[in-house]
Amino acid sequence: MSDKPKVAFYWCASCGGCEEAIVDLAEQLLDVAAAVEIVFWPVAVDGKRSDIEAMEDGEILATFINGAIRTTEQEEMVHLLRQKSQVLLAFGSCAHLGGIPGLANQFDRETILETVFDSTPSTVNPEKVRPQLEFTENGHSVDLPGFYETVRTLDQVTEVDYIVPGCAPTPNIIGGAVGALLSGDDLPPAGTVLAPDTALCDECGRKETKPEVVAISEWKRPHEVLIDEDLCLLAQGLVCLGPATRAGCGSLCIGANMPCSGCFGPTSRVRDYGGKALGAIASLVDSDDEAEIDKILAGIPDPVGTFYRYSLPASRLRRAPMERPLEVAAPKGE
Template identity: 25%
Template sequence: MGKPKVGIYGLTGCAGDQLNIINCEDELLKIFDIFEIESFVMASRAKNENVELDVAFVEGSVSTEKDLEHLMEIRKKSKILVAIGHCAVFGGVQSMFMGKEPWIERYKKVYGKENAVTLTPPLEPKPLAAYVKVDAVLPGCPIEKEPFLKLAGKLAHGIVPKVPDFPVCAECKWKENECLLLKGQLCLGPLTNSGCGAICPSMNIPCIGCWGPIAKENWESEALLLLEKGYKPDEIVKRFAIFGGTERAELLKNFLESHQKQESGK
């Protein structure tokens, strides 16, 4: 097996995920050793886009038509497409209002008019999977060095990695932390993908969910628990929405509203 041909790309986002790859300073030579890097614009102007890729890493959300075009091209020429970072995997904070109101209303609010001049026609920000098949994901805001290196190691050996299917709480217990939720804090650990090593709770900062919602999480229960602990529905919905995607936030909002009606009807 030759070296896998790799491209590293960014759509709309803060570019922090690509930056964190460059930040793997001590391992950069190794990364360039195990992969044939064909395109990584943040690191080098030299690039070759006319080649089939074994692996494409893509960060950022699809927020413009140009993004979408670019993503389609990447998908077409890549065997394995890996979404890296929260924006690519879940849509990022820019998608927290997705579907809440007609998108053009928000657009007008920001740009003052409907047909503002932009470099490329904008779209409602969405994760990659809204448009193309995504073969593997590495969440995080931004991605972390160690999980990225592990992912790279697996891909170099032809293994398509998967995200761990358990929440931050497990890693938090491995760190032997006190449970912040039990201490009454608005911690989203139970609803959030692990992999970060429970960095925030280990510093006594509740999890805000930047690794994105875990599959089939039990947000109903956590929301009711937080209500019981004295949090207002608004606070809960806001915290959920930042990294949880609007769809979930909307469900949660409706759930809490109907719950409150029930309570006041008693």
């Protein structure tokens, strides 16, 4: 056994982009790999759940968990990893705020399963087969994890020490987080997001081009206009969420001439990212007339998907109202 600090990675409800982000560290990854022992990383390293179960509590220095919590298996795994780790990090927007999978909280489980297994045009499922929690044939049984009604953030399931924000976290942010952990000194208080605590405008190259008063009579979507590469995107009528979004990404999207969509989430002082983002955008609408305001705001299709794109489960709303939001039932089947 090496005496290098042990590190684990785990993947919950997410797209896999966060795993890519680690690979994106490029040659930096080699330094990290040299400095630590990766004891668990299902996507890249061979290892079994039983290996973790066999470890002492706190044996792992740090576990990076990406993805939101959607299934019973994910919940079990994060509890296990929590127990075995000194430091647990929420890695990426989904673990941090619920992320894109968290938008499922607009619906209930049945609606989601129905869509996925029955009603999309590409689905052919005449027998209406649905996944089962357990299936037995010839005395052999297999099981599948249960599927919760509600998507949760990592810190709604277990105690989280630090958060590495972003969809996906950018190399500078990951590098900073890993560096801080390995050096072990000057660690911020638990619960801290490992990124600057101001909004993105602070580091945006276009900041000084924003007029003191922006008045929008028509919102534009990026594919509808030729975007000026120097001028503040809000001033061009694009929904840029930089004012509400934590800095630290190096304004990568804006550098690529695309507005900020808010993946770093809010600053520590904001309790509902979407509410603040919506307020910032709505306050730019140039009208006092209710009907006209409605018309202008209709230029933002899918407001939940725009303002709560990464943060619906972490928001004050959390999800669309329902009676038993945390029920785990066997998905319906024949």
